[in-house]
Amino acid sequence: MSESQIVAMTMPKWGLSMTEGKVMEWLVEEGTDLSLGDDVLDIETEKIANTFEALDAGILRRQIADPEDVLPVGALLGVIAPLEITEDEIDAFIVTFLANYVPPEPEEEEEEGSGGYEELEANGYHLRYSKMGTGDKVILLVHGFGGDADRWLFTQQPLSSNATVYALDLPGHGKSTKKIQDGSVEGLAKTVIAFMKALDIDSAHLVGHSLGGAIALKIALIEPALVSKLDLIASAGLGSEINNEYIQGFISTDSRKEMKKLLQKLVADPDLVNRSLVNDMLQFKRTDGVNAALKTISTGFIEADGSQSDIMKEELHQLPMPVRVIWGTKDQIIPSAHAESLPPNVEINLLDGYGHLVQLEAASEVNALLAS
Amino acid sequence: MARKITYQQAINEALDQEMARDKSVIIMGEDVAGGSGGDGEMDAWGGVLGVTKGLWGKYGDRVMDTPISEAGYVGAAVGAATAGLRPVCELMFIDFMGVCFDQIYNQAAKFRYMFGGKAETPIVIRTMYGAGFRAAAQHSQCLYNMFTAVPGLKVVIPSSPYDVKGLLIQAMRDNDPVIFCEHKVLYTLEGDVPEESYTIPFGEANIVREGNDVTIVTVGRMVHQAMEAATTLAKEGVSCEVVDLRTTSPLDEETILESVENTGRLVVVDESTPRCSIATDISAIVAQKAFGSLEAPIEMVTAPHTPVPFNGTLEDQYVPSPGKIADAVKIVMGYKA
Numbered sequence: 001m002s003e004s005q006i007v008a009m010t011m012p013k014w015g016l017s018m019t020e021g022k023v024m025e026w027l028v029e030e031g032t033d034l035s036l037g038d039d040v041l042d043i044e045t046e047k048i049a050n051t052f053e054a055l056d057a058g059i060l061r062r063q064i065a066d067p068e069d070v071l072p073v074g075a076l077l078g079v080i081a082p083l084e085i086t087e088d089e090i091d092a093f094i095v096t097f098l099a100n101y102v103p104p105e106p107e108e109e110e111e112e113g114s115g116g117y118e119e120l121e122a123n124g125y126h127l128r129y130s131k132m133g134t135g136d137k138v139i140l141l142v143h144g145f146g147g148d149a150d151r152w153l154f155t156q157q158p159l160s161s162n163a164t165v166y167a168l169d170l171p172g173h174g175k176s177t178k179k180i181q182d183g184s185v186e187g188l189a190k191t192v193i194a195f196m197k198a199l200d201i202d203s204a205h206l207v208g209h210s211l212g213g214a215i216a217l218k219i220a221l222i223e224p225a226l227v228s229k230l231d232l233i234a235s236a237g238l239g240s241e242i243n244n245e246y247i248q249g250f251i252s253t254d255s256r257k258e259m260k261k262l263l264q265k266l267v268a269d270p271d272l273v274n275r276s277l278v279n280d281m282l283q284f285k286r287t288d289g290v291n292a293a294l295k296t297i298s299t300g301f302i303e304a305d306g307s308q309s310d311i312m313k314e315e316l317h318q319l320p321m322p323v324r325v326i327w328g329t330k331d332q333i334i335p336s337a338h339a340e341s342l343p344p345n346v347e348i349n350l351l352d353g354y355g356h357l358v359q360l361e362a363a364s365e366v367n368a369l370l371a372s
Numbered sequence: 373m374a375r376k377i378t379y380q381q382a383i384n385e386a387l388d389q390e391m392a393r394d395k396s397v398i399i400m401g402e403d404v405a406g407g408s409g410g411d412g413e414m415d416a417w418g419g420v421l422g423v424t425k426g427l428w429g430k431y432g433d434r435v436m437d438t439p440i441s442e443a444g445y446v447g448a449a450v451g452a453a454t455a456g457l458r459p460v461c462e463l464m465f466i467d468f469m470g471v472c473f474d475q476i477y478n479q480a481a482k483f484r485y486m487f488g489g490k491a492e493t494p495i496v497i498r499t500m501y502g503a504g505f506r507a508a509a510q511h512s513q514c515l516y517n518m519f520t521a522v523p524g525l526k527v528v529i530p531s532s533p534y535d536v537k538g539l540l541i542q543a544m545r546d547n548d549p550v551i552f553c554e555h556k557v558l559y560t561l562e563g564d565v566p567e568e569s570y571t572i573p574f575g576e577a578n579i580v581r582e583g584n585d586v587t588i589v590t591v592g593r594m595v596h597q598a599m600e601a602a603t604t605l606a607k608e609g610v611s612c613e614v615v616d617l618r619t620t621s622p623l624d625e626e627t628i629l630e631s632v633e634n635t636g637r638l639v640v641v642d643e644s645t646p647r648c649s650i651a652t653d654i655s656a657i658v659a660q661k662a663f664g665s666l667e668a669p670i671e672m673v674t675a676p677h678t679p680v681p682f683n684g685t686l687e688d689q690y691v692p693s694p695g696k697i698a699d700a701v702k703i704v705m706g707y708k709a
Binding site for chain 1: 568570571573582
């Protein structure tokens with residue numbers, strides 16, 4: 001009976017491509033009474049460094065992983081158990097866990113087709129996407145300018161426990177077609193609509209970040225029946241201000257240093273931008289056709305004077321579905337002031353102290369909102 | 373997760389994609405096509421190790437077999453480059469550069485300068501280098517340092533399948549002569565390589581491992597030896613930063629100096645012989661420009677000053693090993709002023 005109260009804390013899987021993580025630092029001592037969502041330890045993956053938050057409440061009885069350890073997904077990091085469990089029982093639990101633990105085989109994943117990513121043709125584009133979960137509810141995640149499906153690294157899996165969650169690479173991004181036909185918000189919205197129809201999605205909870213928010217909002221305005229619920233995270237399309245210096249810098253830079261400085265504008269805590277993230281963005285930008293695509297898309301939603309061109313704020317009130325806006329107050333790309341003075345049918349959530357990539361920086365808060 | 377292919381396949385894919393994109397790209401070299409007049413395999417050797425296999429069938433006359441006369445066909449390729457083509461010329465082994473060195477260092481490397489920028493020579497010379505292949509003294513040398521010494525040449529030495537594709541595409545698009553050095557032992561190495569075309573700029577070193585105690589600067593195959601040493605040393609509590617130069621000309625001095633300023637210690641690993649080499653060059657630059665940051669004398673791990681031995685046991689001893697690199701790191705770590 002007592003054994004069932006022992007909980008293993010294991011290496012999380014943040015995104016499809018994550019196979020292992022590096023333990024950086026424990027943020028709590030053994031013996032700490034953890035509440036759900038407490039910061040427990042820092043983990044670095046090949047994509048990003050992040051803080052692992054407690055998924056279970058209870059007392060941290062053991063720290064198994066040491067700083068600098070590189071461990072596969074699912075490996076034992078620590079043990080949570082109430083005080084009445086004896087040390088011997090914990091030892092026995094660890095022995096059993098280690099005996100039964102099988103690290104994931106990266107090779108096996110590949111045989112299923114490039115590790116969980118799938119592809120389809122829609123509106124003249126080849127689009128890559130990933131799908132997680134099997135629930136009846138459908139959620140579609142739309143990333144922003146310069147991003148890709150991995151922007152939902154900490155979002156997609158948690159939401160997939162009771163829903164089917166799709167994240168796509170927009171045209172010009174990720175592994176989707178780089179040659180843009182219509183780079184306007186409406187043009188991209190029509191492509192996402194074609195994507196949904198290709199997958200026979202009648203209606204979905206749309207979650208859009210930044211430019212992806214403007215695209216999701218446009219879809220809700222063009223075909224409201226397709227959208228059961230709308231979440232706009234640090235969204236474009238709600239006001240004229242945008243950090244055009246960031247956008248233009250992102251398009252033009254090919255230097256690691258500059259790219260790092262630019263990416264640091266996306267988050268409130270600059271330490272989150274590690275070398276791998278910088279390399280990933282440069283690799284993306286050095287792919288043939290990407291810079292031209294980014295340029296075309298940027299002119300589709302930003303005027304020559306550097307302000308946003310497609311502002312849909314005045315049309316929000318007519319949307320029939322629940323609409324929510326989520327914003328980090330330290331957003332340096334699109335000001336969180338755009339969340340103010342929205343019509344009463346919009347639920348507003350400001351998250352204090354986070355930047356533009358709030359779904360990465362404050363993953364558990366954003367996930368809790370999205371799941372509610 | 374990206375698709376995994378070998379270093380050799382990545383070279384082939386880069387050539388294939390760039391030939392499809394740009395009609396001015398041609399391939400010249402010994403046995404690069406086949407040309408025996410037979411069917412299938414008979415007519416598609418694709419070079420001595422099959423790197424260009426399949427391209428002759430796809431691009432026909434744009435893949436040209438040449439006589440065994442490097443002076444002749446490298447010269448022809450240099451001329452073709454000045455006249456508007458983008459030849460990718462295969463000099464089977466870097467050891468053979470002696471027979472066509474005039475065409476490379478005194479012709480191709482000089483045109484832009486001597487004609488006031490009016491002439492460009494966008495030629496890529498692909499060549500195999502390095503020991504460990506039991507190919508003896510005349511087919512195993514590591515001579516990229518000689519090309520690096522010549523102003524007007526760019527020298528690229530890729531260490532991974534990802535890098536070799538992006539750097540080769542960059543080389544073909546570059547308007548200057550590029551000596552592209554492929555280590556034959558790396559040909560079977562597998563790694564993640566995107567299917568799309570992409571480039572990697574010259575002069576940007578890659579920090580393949582971050583660390584705080586000692587900087588290991590290296591290039592080509594030695595990156596893997598250094599990484600193996602770094603993994604072993606991490607277990608002993610020594611944190612190594614491994615810098616892969618990727619290109620020795622242009623050279624990313626900034627990354628090297630920043631890393632040494634952070635760690636205070638430098639080990640240079642170079643497969644060449646020890647005199648007048650990349651190892652001595654990097655050591656000189658760091659000694660001159662980051663002297664104040666150094667907490668220990670610089671260590672160099674290189675081959676000995678001898679020809680590459682044919683005897684397998686000796687050849688294995690000749691090439692810098694992870695063990696020798698780890699020993700050098702321990703020397704700089706243990707230094708007391």
